[in-house]
Amino acid sequence: xxxxxxxxxxxxxxxxxxxxxxxxxxxxxxxxxxxxxxxxxxxxxxxxxxxxxxxxxxxxxxxxxxxxxxxxxxxxxxxxxxxxxxxxxxxxxxxxxxxxxxxxxxxxxxxxxxxxxxxxxxxxxxxxxxxxx
Amino acid sequence: xxxxxxxxxxxxxxxxxxxxxxxxxxxxxxxxxxxxxxxxxxxxxxxxxxxxxxxxxxxxxxxxxxxxxxxxxxxxxxxxxxxxxxxxxxxxxxxxxxxxxxxxxxxxxxxxxxxxxxxxxxxxxxxxxxxxxxxxxxxxxxxxxxxxxxxxxxxxxxxxxxxxxxxxxxxxxxxxxxxxxxxxxxxxxxxxxxxxxxxxxxxxxxxxxxxxxxxxxxxxxxxxxxxxxxxxxxxxxxxxxxxxxxxxxxxxxxxxxxxxxxxxxxxxxxxxxxxxxxxxxxxxxxxxxxxxxxxxxxxxxxxxxxxxxxxxxxxxxxxxxxxxxxxxxxxxxxxxxxxxxxxxxxxxxxxxxxxxxxxxxxxxxxx
Amino acid sequence: xxxxxxxxxxxxxxxxxxxxxxxxxxxxxxxxxxxxxxxxxxxxxxxxxxxxxxxxxxxxxxxxxxxxxxxxxxxxxxxxxxxxxxxxxxxxxxxxxxxxxxxxxxxxxxxxxxxxxxxxxxxxxxxxxxxxxxxxxxxxxxxxxxxxxxxxxxxxxxxxxxxxxxxxxxxxxxxxxxxxxxxxxxxxxxxxxxxxxx
Numbered sequence: 001x002x003x004x005x006x007x008x009x010x011x012x013x014x015x016x017x018x019x020x021x022x023x024x025x026x027x028x029x030x031x032x033x034x035x036x037x038x039x040x041x042x043x044x045x046x047x048x049x050x051x052x053x054x055x056x057x058x059x060x061x062x063x064x065x066x067x068x069x070x071x072x073x074x075x076x077x078x079x080x081x082x083x084x085x086x087x088x089x090x091x092x093x094x095x096x097x098x099x100x101x102x103x104x105x106x107x108x109x110x111x112x113x114x115x116x117x118x119x120x121x122x123x124x125x126x127x128x129x130x131x132x133x
Numbered sequence: 134x135x136x137x138x139x140x141x142x143x144x145x146x147x148x149x150x151x152x153x154x155x156x157x158x159x160x161x162x163x164x165x166x167x168x169x170x171x172x173x174x175x176x177x178x179x180x181x182x183x184x185x186x187x188x189x190x191x192x193x194x195x196x197x198x199x200x201x202x203x204x205x206x207x208x209x210x211x212x213x214x215x216x217x218x219x220x221x222x223x224x225x226x227x228x229x230x231x232x233x234x235x236x237x238x239x240x241x242x243x244x245x246x247x248x249x250x251x252x253x254x255x256x257x258x259x260x261x262x263x264x265x266x267x268x269x270x271x272x273x274x275x276x277x278x279x280x281x282x283x284x285x286x287x288x289x290x291x292x293x294x295x296x297x298x299x300x301x302x303x304x305x306x307x308x309x310x311x312x313x314x315x316x317x318x319x320x321x322x323x324x325x326x327x328x329x330x331x332x333x334x335x336x337x338x339x340x341x342x343x344x345x346x347x348x349x350x351x352x353x354x355x356x357x358x359x360x361x362x363x364x365x366x367x368x369x370x371x372x373x374x375x376x377x378x379x380x381x382x383x384x385x386x387x388x389x390x391x392x393x394x395x396x397x398x399x400x401x402x403x404x405x406x407x408x409x410x411x412x413x414x415x416x417x418x419x420x421x422x423x424x425x426x427x428x429x430x431x432x433x434x435x436x437x438x439x440x441x442x443x444x445x446x447x448x449x450x451x452x453x454x455x456x457x458x459x460x461x462x463x464x465x466x467x468x469x470x471x472x473x474x475x476x477x478x479x480x481x482x483x484x485x486x487x488x489x490x491x492x493x494x495x496x497x498x499x500x
Numbered sequence: 501x502x503x504x505x506x507x508x509x510x511x512x513x514x515x516x517x518x519x520x521x522x523x524x525x526x527x528x529x530x531x532x533x534x535x536x537x538x539x540x541x542x543x544x545x546x547x548x549x550x551x552x553x554x555x556x557x558x559x560x561x562x563x564x565x566x567x568x569x570x571x572x573x574x575x576x577x578x579x580x581x582x583x584x585x586x587x588x589x590x591x592x593x594x595x596x597x598x599x600x601x602x603x604x605x606x607x608x609x610x611x612x613x614x615x616x617x618x619x620x621x622x623x624x625x626x627x628x629x630x631x632x633x634x635x636x637x638x639x640x641x642x643x644x645x646x647x648x649x650x651x652x653x654x655x656x657x658x659x660x661x662x663x664x665x666x667x668x669x670x671x672x673x674x675x676x677x678x679x680x681x682x683x684x685x686x687x688x689x690x691x692x693x694x695x696x697x698x
Contacts, residue, residue, distance in 0.1 A: 020281035079195035203567035266577030
């Protein structure tokens with residue numbers, strides 16, 4: 001009876017998830033360049049066991065720009081291979097997990113979503129972050 | 134004068150709170166007595182063996198977590214990585230092997246806690262469920278600090294483990310073990326001398342030693358019937374040959390013996406983890422293996438002692454990036470065979486107690 | 501979808517006699533109230549009170565398929581304690597309002613999930629928990645036995661991503677479902693359904 005209570009009153013108080021936690025994926029923006037660090041090497045797309053990453057790029061050589069970076073979060077199995085193979089740490093896990101939606105299509109995260117989900121603006125798209133898009 | 138009654142076929146499952154998954158049992162009853170039990174499986178067949186043929190060796194680590202027994206993701210990763218390492222002749226570093234032992238034993242405790250909690254709730258003891266999951270959450274916290282996942286980790290890699298233990302984790306794990314060992318005594322106090330629990334389990338669902346061997350049942354089910362077989366002793370893998378531990382064996386072969394064996398296994402697991410934490414060497418954690426590794430032509434079979442029994446994996450390679458054929462020897466599948474023998478002659482109320490006591494996971498049965 | 505159930509002798513004896521539903525007078529009252537000036541406001545207030553009660557006592561069905569079921573159990577257990585949300589697990593679909601599809605559904609189990617959903621009383625809700633239930637997840641490609649998303653069989657209200665989702669993520673999904681329930685014009689819907697049927 002005198003022991004500490006184990007129940008976490010979830011929406012009011014939260015557990016601290018570990019910094020290695022496999023939460024949602026994000027493309028953080030580099031403050032120096034103002035753009036993400038992706039060098040379009042397609043390694044994450046190739047290693048993904050669920051084939052849920054889709055990358056397209058335009059241009060050649062140094063002018064190559066990312067036109068599409070989609071992650072199907074509904075297909076993702078949060079294994080972390082994409083984070084492991086990325087040579088520039090462009091794709092990272094963020095310690096957020098609240099992303100339930102009313103429509104399955106909203107679980108397709110495009111480039112803007114992934115940049116927005118990055119640590120600078122923490123909440124991806126949970127109830128705290130202002131409801132559904 | 135004995136009253137002649139007709140046999141009744143009763144369908145239990147696939148949606149039933151006590152089937153531990155989606156298992157359907159076709160129970161043939163004569164009055165209240167069980168005449169025959171036929172399990173109908175395949176409700177969770179996820180064709181993981183076929184899928185593994187389409188994914189590379191590295192990607193498959195993520196698949197064995199989910200496709201095989203989902204309660205023991207780290208034990209699945211261990212047996213898969215060992216099989217690929219034997220196939221490709223890779224030697225993981227010493228530290229990685231100790232870490233693997235620590236994690237698979239922690240997972241054994243977590244799996245037994247889930248079993249104890251759900252079985253007790255089937256028998257009407259809700260407190261045990263809440264207590265078991267309280268301790269299990271602590272193990273999951275330990276997992277999350279290292280692997281980043283709670284249930285599925287993708288932590289073991291071919292040739293080692295993914296990341297090193299964070300600062301202070303070893304002390305935390307030791308503190309947890311000090312906390313956990315008295316808790317096992319608490320479960321013991323709560324159940325072992327409980328007359329209702331004893332009435333429902335002692336002597337119920339007996340299976341003889343000969344039947345266990347004939348059915349191929351292994352793990353705690355076998356050891357509760359007097360089969361002193363543990364892969365960790367019989368064919369040591371990783372660093373189990375350096376560990377001191379006992380294999381609990383009982384002769385009774387009933388539900389109560391299976392319960393006692395699992396409780397003793399939790400205590401032994403604590404003992405193994407303590408030794409591994411004490412002897413944990415420094416150094417590398419991972420041999421360099423390319424992400425697009427190719428295994429040489431050949432085949433390999435590795436079996437380990439999972440919390441359910443003898444878990445084996447057979448990989449055939451034709452020299453490509455993906456396995457040619459994978460076969461998983463699932464312990465739950467063989468243990469389910471023994472169920473029919475155990476249940477014959479018992480009352481219909483014992484179905485739940487006996488089914489819970491063999492601790493099957495349907496994902497392991499169907500794969 | 502044959503499951504071997506044989507209809508009893510009473511169910512094949514011709515058309516049942518037309519019977520006026522017991523709630524038909526209430527439905528008519530709702531329809532009248534909705535049309536008079538100021539009545540909509542009363543109706544909305546009553547609905548809000550009703551919905552608050554419904555949202556605070558969602559009873560889920562204890563139905564687990566695979567890995568996510570373990571996290572669902574963890575959500576019911578001591579640390580997360582889903583009972584705080586009024587979600588008390590029920591073992592039979594007749595008493596349940598919500599089915600949490602936790603885990604991958606095979607083609608063999610799909611008709612059973614559908615049947616369970618059909619056995620639940622209206623209004624009923626579905627949460628698709630985890631990647632596998634949402635779209636097949638890791639089992640989407642190269643697979644012959646897994647259903648590509650439970651929404652091919654039953655309509656889903658809330659999708660919870662994760663593999664498996666943390667218990668907190670499931671609780672968040674249930675909170676989201678509560679928000680949806682609180683917005684529903686339940687009385688008007690039921691009145692319309694009753695009047696259409698009468």
